[in-house]
Amino acid sequence: MAAVQGNTPTDGLDFNAERRAVLDNHARATAQLAADVRAGRVPQPDLVLWPENASDIDPLLNADAARVISGAVDAVGAPTLVGAVLQGPGEGLTNAGIVWSPGTGPGQRYAKQRPAPFGEYMPYRSFFRLFTDKVDLVSRDFVPGTSTGVMSMGGAKVGDIICFEVLFDDLPREAVLAGADMLVVQTNNATFGYSHEAVQQLAMSRLRAVETGRSVVQISTVGVSAFITPDGVAHQRTGLFTSAVLNGQLPLRSQLTFAVRHGQAVELALCALGGLLVLAAGRDRRRGATRRPALRRRAVAAGR
The missing domain is CATH 1.20.5 (Single alpha-helices involved in coiled-coils or other helix-helix interfaces)
Known part of the structure; x- marks a missing residue:
């Protein structure tokens, strides 16, 4: 498999103003991966993983964004899990992972079940507005998904966990019980700059690997990204605010650990x-x- 860390033009909250640049970065890195495959420098991946917020332009509504993603996916010739922000339902937004297949485009989809309060939605908005109008910086709330994200791609059953969902015990367990033989943590750490948040999140992903007995891929827009084997060891760990592509093999497991069973x-x-x-x-x-x-x-x- 391969995981693409495309990077963002800037750290902090301003990265949101560069949505097209972030998408282009991930498409460009995937096109380079395709060129390396054709040249024999790396093996053909069975599946490719992009991070959360790789496309903050809704590719299901925006034809140009869909064209960019399809071009990259068709070039690499492997189903690709694309992190995207989708418009709706209603006035809300959806933080999603979409399986984008060569030739056919978008298919299976997972919607983040636990949006982050005060970041992706504003709880008790009218109450907190009594103290500050800054609550309206979150102008549109993300709507939580209702289904466990297990998607078939490239011969694997991938359990999708988006960003801080990795800290909830039940979500990785439910994905494994639903048949996931590996897990991916799609995340976007750009807003945290050079703080220790990315490393802390990697530690959570390593814990989940041991707990569930599954390989875990943490893939970030800006790092830290890594392949994690079921023993919790992080391989090919990337640095912050760099463009990188991880390539390698990870074991797929079907056995249930004691922690998952009980x-x-x-x-x-x-x-x-x-x-x-x-x-x-x-x-x-x-x-x-x-x-x-x-x-x-x-x-x-x-x-x-």
């Missing part, structure tokens, strides 16, 4: 055990506190 029950059991140990330690401490004065009284009596 889910939250494992966490609840460990929490209950921890609570019992704390209570037991507190009880022993109280016993010790009452025993010491009694021992001192006996010692004083014996001395007399």
